[in-house]
Amino acid sequence: xxxxxREFILHWxxxxxxxxxxxSVAQIQALLYLSDRPLHAExxxxxxxxxxxxxxxxxxxxxxxxxxxRVPVPGDRRDHFVAETDIWEMVLRIAESRKERExxxxxxxxxxxxRAGGEDPRVGKVARQRLEAMLDFMETTDRWYQxxxxxxxxxxxxxxxxxxxxxxxxSAVKKSPGKRRSDAPDSAPTPSGRT
Numbered sequence: 001x002x003x004x005x006r007e008f009i010l011h012w013x014x015x016x017x018x019x020x021x022x023x024s025v026a027q028i029q030a031l032l033y034l035s036d037r038p039l040h041a042e043x044x045x046x047x048x049x050x051x052x053x054x055x056x057x058x059x060x061x062x063x064x065x066x067x068x069x070r071v072p073v074p075g076d077r078r079d080h081f082v083a084e085t086d087i088w089e090m091v092l093r094i095a096e097s098r099k100e101r102e103x104x105x106x107x108x109x110x111x112x113x114x115r116a117g118g119e120d121p122r123v124g125k126v127a128r129q130r131l132e133a134m135l136d137f138m139e140t141t142d143r144w145y146q147x148x149x150x151x152x153x154x155x156x157x158x159x160x161x162x163x164x165x166x167x168x169x170x171s172a173v174k175k176s177p178g179k180r181r182s183d184a185p186d187s188a189p190t191p192s193g194r195t
Contacts (some may be wrong), residue, residue, distance in 0.1 A: 032083035110135040
């Protein structure tokens with residue numbers, strides 16, 4: 001394997017560990033992402049030096065998260081796998097899975113705690129306010145996420161590429177609501193969306 005590809009796969013595995021994903025899972029996903037053809041489990045195990053049983057479990061996990069899929073290969077009865085290679089789709093699938101497994105349950109607990117805390121005189125004002133603030137943040141983030149996933153990919157990338165212009169626009173609006181300040185940067189878009 002070329003050193004550049006090996007370095008990417010190893011680093012992706014390390015990143016996976018930091019994100020709470022098994023290192024082998026992340027390495028397999030990286031290998032399949034870089035591969036120009038479908039690979040079967042034995043090839044993956046040999047290439048990465050990972051036990052076949054670990055590869056099998058990791059493949060199930062990746063299929064469950066819809067980051068890879070099984071594909072047929074003519075003349076070969078073994079399962080072969082390919083990775084999702086559209087980066088935006090990968091990010092969406094990871095975000096969706098993490099949201100369902102982590103964010104949604106946490107938000108549900110916060111809603112129950114806010115409701116119960118509001119009815120319980122033993123819960124102090126500060127604790128209630130902090131629970132409400134956290135719930136507001138979670139719900140606002142969820143609404144933003146729902147809006148972003150509904151946008152066409154081209155619009156999301158256009159928004160991302162605007163970068164500092166969005167920040168400059170928001171700063172200009174905050175300084176002078178309702179009209180554009182003369183000292184706002186020229187590159188900041190106006191409320192109508194024109195620059």
